[in-house]
Amino acid sequence: MKKYDVIVIGAGPAGYAAAMRAVDFKKKVALIEKKQLGGAGIHHGALWSKTWWELSREAYMLRKHGDAFNTDGIVFSYNKIQSEVRRAVQERVEQLEHHMHNINVSIEDGLFDYIQGNARVTGKHEVEVKGLNETLTIEGQYIILATGSTPRKLAEIPIDEEHIFTSDGLDKLEAFPKSMVIVGAGVIGCEFATIFSNFGHTKVHLIDKGDRILPFEDEDVVKVIERNLEAKNVLIHRNSRLTEMKIEGGMVVYTLEYTDGSKEVFRVEKALVSVGRVPNYQNLCDESLNLKVDGRGIIDDHTQTSIDNIYAVGDITADISLVNVGELEGRFAVERIFGKPERPLIYENISTIMFLSPEVAGVGMNEIQARAKDLEYKVVSIDYSCIPRAIAMRNTQGFIKILVTNDDEQKILGMRVVGEHASSAIQAVALLISMDKGIKELAELIHPHPSIIEGIQECGRMLLGKSMLKPAVLRNAMVCKTYAKGKYADLIEV
Incomplete structure (x- = not known):
């Protein structure tokens, strides 16, 4: 029976990240995948769907500016677009395959093994893998479960994947x-x-x-x-x-x-x-192990399950189901097993993007969440029509909104950006939230011009009463108010 320091089941974003972090620790690693390298995150999730979104966004711009570009009545080829999406997926898969199959070149020979097959945890340290031609059992000091999730189905709907x-x-x-x-x-x-x-x-x-x-x-x-x-x-x-x-x-x-x-x-x-989606933990572990689960996923304490040497990361847990969160959890689990994490696993400053029209990016709390916690807060927002870059793009639909504590420190609670380049506008705020910093640091950052993120600086200056554009003049485009005891109060003097 071949022995490993850690066995990772599932080669999606969380599992792959965990395996590569274990390599950093010079540990002998087995990464097991039963379907496709990269998991749903690449083949049916983030990369696949966002490639569709990017192409659809360009298609809409052609339709929107048809008169100017002489593209009125354009018809888009589904097959060609689908082929482009599949090429994007294949590019990423091939990159991961090349990296994975050559990882042993730069480290101790034989440190990393990739095994294709259906894995099942049969004992506290044992994993059975059923491949195409053979069934083998391997032993691991630690086991990390990263088998992801699948779309939730409704019994009353006849899903046939054709209609x-x-x-x-x-x-x-x-x-x-x-x-x-x-x-x-x-x-x-x-x-x-x-x-x-x-x-x-x-x-x-x-x-x-x-x-x-x-x-x-x-x-x-x-x-x-x-x-x-x-x-x-x-x-x-x-x-x-x-x-x-x-x-x-x-x-x-x-x-x-x-x-x-x-x-x-x-x-x-x-x-x-x-x-929604459901976690893939059915028949993953032998019942004798008594692994604790609930309807949302495997129950874990900062990635450690009810079995001390078995960890769970990514969509299979009851935590947030996002690719970046799965990768974070995978790396954290390995650091917790073989070292000491430099920082605790927290979810408050995780950035999110919704690929809509326009895109929506966020970090920290929104107003609904702040109210649910009975927080008093200040909220400031600026319309894209006040941002030169948005004007230059001929697309001023959207806004930037920041929530801070309702005190002199004005620590950042969260931010939402709706509009073009939203995803590039949130990272500085995510860093400040993780550092428990206030709005003053944000207001003094110097951003490139012209850029959407200049609106963030203007929001900070608004809260400090020194914005270049005055909210009292542009009341329809700039907002600065407090929320306390179920009511809003305007901070802007008329």
């Missing part, structure tokens, strides 16, 4: 459908509504059981996204409940019941079910 898809099966789509309904108005559902509506070939329906999409996000953020989706002919079914969905005559027929009791039937070509 009714999950995100994992959507790559089988062969052409732009003329119409599509998306079940679920969370991040993934809204991202695909954005992608398909950007190309302009698909009438998109979006089912939302509440009165607005993205219910976890602040209302001012959601209003921008809803307005843009509806401007692209997306039909948002608000306050609706899906009572039936079936495949009839090659079409998807679904019935909605509204909060007033009325019902309506719709027919579309395709459907996408996007109602």
Whole structure:
């Protein structure tokens, strides 16, 4: 039986990061993957879908500026776009394969092994791997579980990955459908509504059981996204409940019941079910181990499970399901096992991006979360129309919003950016949150000109009462107020 210092099960973002961090410690590592190197994060998740989003964004710009570019009536080739997306995925996979298969060249020979097969933890230190041609058992001092998640399915919906898809099966789509309904108005559902509506070939329906999409996000953020989706002919079914969905005559027929009791039937070509993901821990560990799990995933204490030498990272846990979080947890678990982490595992300063129209980036708390914690805070925002770079891009839709503590220190609680270049605007704030710093440091940073992030500096200066543009003059574009005891109070003198 071959022995390892650590066995990592799952070669997605979290597992791959864990394996490579273990190599740094000169430990003998086995990385096991049963399907595709890179996991869902590459093949059906972040890289795949964001490549679709980037291409769809360029397509929309061509449609939007058709008169200026002489591109009116342009038709986009689904097959060529799909091929480009697949090339992007393959580029990343080939890079990881090259790196992985040559890792032993620069370190002690035989330190790293990649094993393809279906792994099952049969003992506290034993893993059985069923490959195509053989079954082998290996031993590990430590085991890290990183098997990710899969799309949640609903028993009453006949998902066949031909007419009714999950995100994992959507790559089988062969052409732009003329119409599509998306079940679920969370991040993934809204991202695909954005992608398909950007190309302009698909009438998109979006089912939302509440009165607005993205219910976890602040209302001012959601209003921008809803307005843009509806401007692209997306039909948002608000306050609706899906009572039936079936495949009839090659079409998807679904019935909605509204909060007033009325019902309506719709027919579309395709459907996408996007109602969250479930962790892949079924049959992963022998029942005799009594690994503690719940409906959200494996229960862990800063990556360590109820079994002291077994760790869990990424989507398989009950923590935040993001690629960057999975990689962070994978690296942290190895550092905790073989060394001492330089800093604790915290989630408060994790940056997020929603690839919508426009994109939305955030770090720390939004107003909904701050209110849930009964916090008093100051909130400041500046419209993109006040930022020279946005004016130059001819796209002033969006805003920057920052929350700070309602005291003299004005420590940063969180930020949301809605608009072009949103993802590049949040990292400095994420760093300041992790350092427990206040708004003064932010206000004194010197940003390149012209850039979107100059708006961040102006927000900081606004809170300090020394902004270049005066909120009392531009009251529709600049906001500075406090929230306390359930009420807002304006900080701007008229």
